[in-house]
Amino acid sequence: MVNKIKTGILGLDPLLEGGLNERSSTVVIGSAGAGKTTFAHQFIRRGLLEGQEGLFISLDENKEQIIRDALNMGWDDILYYIEEEKLIFIDASGKEFQVFIKRELPDFVSKWEGANIRIAIDPLTPVIWATPSRYQQRELLGFMLKELKKIGTIVATLEEHGPPNLSAPETGIPMYLADTVIHLKYRIGEDYSRELHVVKMRGSRHSERMHRYKIVKGLGIIVTDRGYKRKSSKENVEVLKKKVMERMKKASPLSISRIEKILNELEDEDIEDINIDELAEIIAEEFL
Ligand SMILES: Nc1ncnc2c1ncn2[C@@H]1O[C@H](COP(=O)(O)OP(=O)(O)OP(=O)(O)O)[C@@H](O)[C@H]1O
Ligand SMILES: [Mg+2]
Known part of the structure; x- marks a missing residue:
């Protein structure tokens, strides 16, 4: 039996048969403003509250911006966790990703051997764009996830450009490689709506429906309609x-x-x- 860990997203765990599988990789896909960074923060935060360490890998925003996002959400204890070195940042922005993933990451992982931490990568998109061929994307991403799984459970976010239907070419490979895929479907305009959909989850029975969600200061993402019927009569x-x-x-x-x-x-x-x-x-x- 795999160990389940709580996502930290209110209302989400019951849709995932209790939470994410420990040492698995999850990709959260969503357009601008869908709530990707909020999701990443909530996931890490849940671990910190339970005494687990957190690693935040940022590939394009700097550490200060990420901290500001958390403070704006009302999560000011982030400063305490950073101070106590319970929350570590790796700022890989501006780095050559191939070199970062192939050389720096394995060194880092070997230092954390035996650990069981929570890892957020927000967003994964720059790695995809910096890698010209699909073969290389698959190889590099696959390597990165495999290395990081040695030390914990991963949530990586991915930007969705274009219509919110997972059709963009850059989402294909991460969706294949991840154990779990969650789509934050955010539509703006007349039919403004936020809906969450668990697209896949290896080794678990999960909800297949769309669930509305909200983002509320202090609480973060909340899945509000959970009319999820799993058991048949x-x-x-x-x-x-x-x-x-x-x-x-x-x-x-x-x-x-x-x-x-x-x-x-x-x-x-x-x-x-x-x-x-x-x-x-x-x-x-x-x-x-
Ligand atoms: N402090 C806050 N209080 C209430 N709602 C907030 C707060 N901060 C963010 N939000 C809401 O959450 C939304 C999503 O924020 P978030 O930064 O998580 O999205 P994102 O998917 O990471 O966006 P991007 O693609 O631009 O990085 C915001 O557009 C806003 O509606
Ligand atoms: Mg973001």
Whole structure:
């Protein structure tokens, strides 16, 4: 079983089966003003409050700006954590990313061997843009995430340019490489709205819906509509079992015992939106 850690985003953990998997990498994608930096701060902050150390890697904004963002959100204890060296910054702005990732990062990681910290990279975008070929992007990013996972759990943000539908070419490779992808879908204009969507999460059952979120000073991002139904009702599973078994009369005892096992486990799954007759038909076809 993987260890779950709390994201620090209010209302988000239940959508992720309890939180992020420890030593995993998460990419948070969003357009300007979507809340990426706020997300990164909340993630690090949650760890600090629990006594875990935090590492903030900035690739284009300077440390002072990042601290100012936190202070503006009302999180002035950030100064204490910096003072106590519980929160460390790596300012890689202006650096040659290839050199930084291939040479400086492994040295840093080896110094932190055995640690279990929280790492925020905000934003990851400059690395993508500085790397001309997709092959190099994949190699460099893959290496960076692999190195950093040795010492903790990563949240990296990615800017979304263009329509908020994850179609931009620069989002492709980070989305493949990350264990978890969260989309902060921010639309401006007449249909102004903020919605969060868990696009993928390796090894976990997660919400597949859109959830509205707000950003509030002091609290940060709050996921406000969590009408997330994960468990299907027992009655539905019972009806499904009956319908499947009716179709499986000619099946071998081995097939029947296999199917019974699967059906019993369905009580924890979200199958509410699948037509029961159709599902019974599909299952019976597969196992008969
Ligand atoms: N102190 C604050 N109080 C209330 N809301 C805030 C505060 N600071 C930021 N916000 C809200 O949060 C939004 C997102 O801020 P944030 O800096 O996290 O976005 P971002 O996705 O990192 O943006 P960018 O792409 O420009 O870096 C702001 O546009 C604003 O609506
Ligand atoms: Mg930002």
